[in-house]
Amino acid sequence: MQNYDVRTTPSFESSIRKLSHKYRSIRQDMEEGINTIEKFPASAVAIPGYAHCLWKKRVRNRDARTGKRSGYRIIYFWQPNTEEVYLLVAYSKIKKKDLTKQELNNLLSQLEDHLQSFDKKGKAKEEG
Secondary structure, X not given: OOOOEEEEOHHHHHHHHHHHOOOOOHHHHHHHHHXXXXXXXXXXXXXXXXXXXXXXXXXXXXXXOOOHHHOXXXXXXXXXXXXXXXXXXXXXXXXXXXXXXXXXXXXXHHHHHHHHOEOOOOXXXXXX
């Protein structure tokens, strides 16, 4: 079984930090969701209109005790037939129903900027 290379982005890390103020178990909950993505990135729902590149994964929220339906969502970028998965953002379904098309486009733009700041070896490009 192949494990995919799951990478976080600054926007994902920021969203986790914000959620962790309210939800104490978020890191455990996210770990379970990320482990599933790492093994089966296509196990989530492809977001319509993004050519099977943007995906939405349901994750249980232990603190809310409402199940996956009212849990967290992880939005990530993955193109089938590639090994890299980029976690873009996490949010609580209790606070926000869905992301808007503009929010999704902004996340893609941020990912593009993030990737351009790194060379192929994963090191930050030198300025100058």
